[in-house]
Amino acid sequence: xxxxxxxxxxxxxxxxxxxxxxxxxxxxxxxxxxxxxxxxxxxxxxxxxxxxxxxxxxxxxxxxxxxxxxxxxxxxxxxxxxxxxxxxxxxxxxxxxxxxxxxxxxxxxxxxxxxxxxxxxxxxxxxxxxxxxxxxxxxxxxxxxxxxxxxxxxxxxxxxxxxxxxxxxxxxxxxxxxxxxxxxxxxxxxxxxxxxx
Amino acid sequence: xxxxxxxxxxxxxxxxxxxxxxxxxxxxxxxxxxxxxxxxxxxxxxxxxxxxxxxxxxxxxxxxxxxxxxxxxxxxxxxxxxxxxxxxxxxxxxxxxxxxxxxxxxxxxxxxxxxxxxxxxxxxxxxxxxxxxxxxxxxxxxxxxxxxxxxxxxxxxxxxxxxxxxxxxxxxxxxxxxxxxxxxxxxxxxxxxxxxxxxxxxxxxxxxxxxxxxxxxxxxxxxxxxxxxxxxxxxxxxxxxxxxxxxxxxxxxxxxxxxxxxxxxxxxxxxxxxxxxxxxxxxxxxxxxxxxxxxxxxxxxxxxxxxxxxxxxxxxxxxxxxxxxxxxxxxxxxxxxxxxxxxxxxxxxxxxxxxxxxxxxxxxxxxxxxxxxxxxxxxxxx
Numbered sequence: 001x002x003x004x005x006x007x008x009x010x011x012x013x014x015x016x017x018x019x020x021x022x023x024x025x026x027x028x029x030x031x032x033x034x035x036x037x038x039x040x041x042x043x044x045x046x047x048x049x050x051x052x053x054x055x056x057x058x059x060x061x062x063x064x065x066x067x068x069x070x071x072x073x074x075x076x077x078x079x080x081x082x083x084x085x086x087x088x089x090x091x092x093x094x095x096x097x098x099x100x101x102x103x104x105x106x107x108x109x110x111x112x113x114x115x116x117x118x119x120x121x122x123x124x125x126x127x128x129x130x131x132x133x134x135x136x137x138x139x140x141x142x143x144x145x146x147x148x149x150x151x152x153x154x155x156x157x158x159x160x161x162x163x164x165x166x167x168x169x170x171x172x173x174x175x176x177x178x179x180x181x182x183x184x185x186x187x188x189x190x191x192x193x194x195x196x197x
Numbered sequence: 198x199x200x201x202x203x204x205x206x207x208x209x210x211x212x213x214x215x216x217x218x219x220x221x222x223x224x225x226x227x228x229x230x231x232x233x234x235x236x237x238x239x240x241x242x243x244x245x246x247x248x249x250x251x252x253x254x255x256x257x258x259x260x261x262x263x264x265x266x267x268x269x270x271x272x273x274x275x276x277x278x279x280x281x282x283x284x285x286x287x288x289x290x291x292x293x294x295x296x297x298x299x300x301x302x303x304x305x306x307x308x309x310x311x312x313x314x315x316x317x318x319x320x321x322x323x324x325x326x327x328x329x330x331x332x333x334x335x336x337x338x339x340x341x342x343x344x345x346x347x348x349x350x351x352x353x354x355x356x357x358x359x360x361x362x363x364x365x366x367x368x369x370x371x372x373x374x375x376x377x378x379x380x381x382x383x384x385x386x387x388x389x390x391x392x393x394x395x396x397x398x399x400x401x402x403x404x405x406x407x408x409x410x411x412x413x414x415x416x417x418x419x420x421x422x423x424x425x426x427x428x429x430x431x432x433x434x435x436x437x438x439x440x441x442x443x444x445x446x447x448x449x450x451x452x453x454x455x456x457x458x459x460x461x462x463x464x465x466x467x468x469x470x471x472x473x474x475x476x477x478x479x480x481x482x483x484x485x486x487x488x489x490x491x492x493x494x495x496x497x498x499x500x501x502x503x504x505x506x507x508x509x510x511x512x513x514x515x516x517x518x519x520x521x522x523x524x525x526x527x528x529x530x531x532x533x534x535x536x537x538x539x540x541x542x543x544x545x546x547x548x549x550x551x552x553x554x555x556x557x558x559x560x561x562x563x564x565x566x567x568x569x570x571x572x573x574x575x576x577x578x579x
Contacts, residue, residue, distance in 0.1 A: 005348025020274030030255035055262045172204035
């Protein structure tokens with residue numbers, strides 16, 4: 001997803017923090033909203049709950065705006081916060097005590113890919129979406145954070161509270177599965193072991 | 198290499214996390230197994246596909262969010278704060294090393310940490326267009342930094358105004374400037390960066406430059422540090438003037454800038470302009486034209502009239518001179534972080550040495566310069 005330049009984000013932080021600038025606040029909200037809502041919807045089933053979580057997050061940002069400037073990487077902060085709020089919500093709903101994201105079924109919101117001239121047909125893209133959806137939670141989220149939201153390994157690791165190596169491996173697994181299922185196979189007869197974590 | 202590892206490498210490459218060593222490994226794997234090329238290309242294609250965004254959804258979500266905040270009773274603060282509560286004068290010592298500014302690659306970000314006083318008006322929703330307009334304005338005695346939506350940064354000098362609206366970055370990146378600003382523009386050949394400064398348009402092809410177009414002044418200047426810029430005066434001609442680094446274009450605004458007048462030849466219609474070299478100073482090769490970004494004021498054989506005008510901007514004061522012959526005294530030198538009185542003392546000392554002594558008096562925001570005791574050759578301190 002197209003992202004706001006990080007220097008612009010810091011500028012908006014300054015404007016909000018020091019001047020209560022609502023225009024800047026709006027730009028921040030609308031800039032982050034698409035990826036955040038998708039991320040949260042992947043953890044929480046209900047769309048309405050997801051919207052409330054994102055709204056709660058931004059409410060907190062506004063309420064704590066005096067110190068907003070101090071946040072070094074706001075995007076990562078928002079995703080970390082979003083995950084935290086989502087898990088809290090799930091715990092409230094399901095009354096479980098696990099905080100490991102793998103325990104919850106996640107679902108990726110299906111968004112239409114941009115039709116572009118390239119090697120991959122629309123049919124293939126649809127199939128890839130299906131495969132991604134069936135990935136184990138941690139794998140799916142790692143994939144989404146890096147591919148879709150453009151986070152670095154280090155940042156995705158921070159958001160998911162796992163090691164960087166884990167993110168790296170999860171991503172590799174995701175790619176291999178995608179490749180195999182749509183016959184991009186490398187090698188001749190390398191078996192794909194499903195469900196490998 | 199085992200199968201697992203190859204996927205790690207591919208993932209890293211797609212994610213932009215591959216080291217030089219990783220890339221080399223991948224390359225050799227590609228050589229050993231050419232089938233890999235196809236997979237890699239297809240994966241790269243898939244990776245590049247961004248899912249569509251629906252901007253209206255975000256807008257609607259924001260409305261809902263704001264309604265929710267209001268109903269809960271969240272304090273929205275002051276709606277249009279136009280003044281910063283912290284006011285710092287222009288000549289506060291620098292907090293950051295600006296020296297490398299002129300040599301930085303595109304995308305350098307200038308951070309303002311509230312050391313400068315600035316007055317901001319924003320969210321000017323005009324009834325006609327319904328488009329929010331960002332407008333940043335600085336008073337005399339202050340300057341400010343801002344970051345445009347694409348990450349380009351601007352340092353706005355005193356007494357200046359920069360504006361842009363929400364269409365910035367959709368097809369082109371357009372801003373309007375009155376006064377002086379130092380730009381560091383993010384490279385994006387697909388979206389030209391265009392500055393409207395009075396009747397002049399500047400199209401940015403490169404990265405770092407300064408535009409000076411104050412309403413009250415006779416000339417306007419565009420100084421190029423890095424990259425290349427193209428200057429046009431649409432109302433006069435379709436000719437373009439392209440500058441190279443280290444050049445500046447000086448346009449004499451006193452000539453009419455319109456093509457009115459049937460009998461005027463093309464030559465007469467074009468304003469007087471010249472391309473000059475930037476003034477570099479000292480062994481450090483500091484550029485005089487952009488010294489203001491680092492709080493420096495350079496003047497080389499500059500008349501007092503012009504120098505005082507520059508000082509008015511820098512210090513946020515106004516000057517009254519009793520004897521207009523003083524205006525034609527010329528000065529050479531530079532001010533760095535001197536306070537107003539320090540600067541005036543320095544000028545006074547210099548003037549005294551050529552028996553053009555004057556006194557000054559500071560009353561609030563006004564400085565009175567008086568030479569009425571001229572004729573007294575030796576000045577006794579009181």
